[in-house]
Amino acid sequence: MNRPAEPRSCTSLADTENRWLGRVVRFALLIFALRVLYLILDNPYELAGDEAQYWDWSRRIDWSYYSKGPGIAWLIGLSTRLFGHEAWAVRFPAAVSGSLTILACGWMTARLGHGQPRAPFYAAVMAAFAPFLFATSQFMTIDAPFFAAWAIAAAIALRILTTSRSTLWLWCALGITVGVGVLLKYTMLLLIPGLVIGFVSACRLRPGLRLGRSGPLLAVVLALVTMLPIAIWNQMNGWPTVAHLLGHLGAPGGDLEPARRWFYNPLWTLEAVAVQMLLIAPGISLLVILALRRVSFVDDPTRSGIRLLTWMAWPVFGLYFLVSFATNVEANWPAAGWITLIPVAAVGLPTRLCSPGYNPWKFGWHAILTIAVIAAPLILFGPHLMRAPGVHLLPFHGAIEKGLQRVSRSEEEALCVAEIQQRIAEETGLDPFIVGAHYGRAALIAYYHPGHPVVFSGASALGDRESSYDYFADTSLEREDLLGRPAILIGTQPRKWVTGLVFERIEALPDHRDISVGYGYLGTTESFDER
Incomplete structure (x- = not known):
């Protein structure tokens, strides 16, 4: 007669969990190594406008910048000073950040416990291949390091909640990590109400839990x-970042003209919800819903840990849900909330995957894997795949081609501008300067131009909102040493340029659609009128 299997000892379970956590570490290191090799050897994407802008910021290290904190520029500046200014070096911090997020999600899942040793590895796979995390680990925008800071802060908070030892140093680490996250992206502030509500909820669930006062105060x-x-930077410059953030919402005091009356398009809200559930975190959203339905049946400390991680997600979701009643919400704005929900989704997976029959848990996991198999090659090799025979017949071909234009052809344009600049210098005997009609265009020319020159942004002079280029001393169009010199004008037609900049004459180049040459610069329209 078969005897029932004896339950594993606590030591055996802990050893198994440690082995699976070790697999998470090896998996994160493997993803990091493959990512770096990909960036160096076969990355088909040129820098996007935002990436080039942050690289240009990194050449002017400052306390902060007009639209963002200084974190992104500091990271790129460190990387390029170590490895040079190649595109892979600019994006290297994104690869590091992606693996840190994988590690933090795996560690949080292991910390939740619940006797499911495989759960950390499931969480690591989700963190590696969720489309929004996979893509942001490839491009050096603020999102990849911000997501890492969010994940690490959540992991520290969970450690505070689940440890019986002194937590003063953990509170210090939590405060610094939250601060670093804000230096990267102001959305990090939305983690704070989630932390407060989550800790209060945990204390109510576990009456014996005492968090103290000195630790939270020190963290703040x-x-x-x-x-x-x-x-410091905003105080020195009149708090323009506040105006920039208000401008995003169309609110009074912003750097854009506020709307005269409130207008709401229901598609904004429907799209915001649908994109998060179906595109940003497909499959994960289903697993989270299933897991939260079982929270009340889970023993402590897992239940209080799950509630803490869940509460950390809701403020960012809630705020951008409300924002969707005022404007169209970009897909990445609330995406950080999914990071603390990945461990919640992973905790319920192992036993459910082994259960007989097909159930919603298996459907959610298979959806995650299916999307990963489809999305990962598209994200990695999109430009190569778009050149395959017959792809132009696909219904979404035009939309993808338009998206790929943001990460292609900039190097070709910059080399063309360099040739025009040299020709105009020989013609006039003066050194032409370069002006882009948009900060992203200006930054891309600065990056891909062989000499990495100072490139000016004419956006605010043309009536658009300000950018960091309006606050750098060397990119001011009011510089006296520019007067009388020719300029290469990129991004719009002469009839638009004359509304913001004054030249003796402007000539469009017939062989180039939106490149003109201005001769005899006299200043901005505003400064010229004042004279």
């Missing part, structure tokens, strides 16, 4: 100290 102080660079 250190977070504020870490965020000081932003306040």
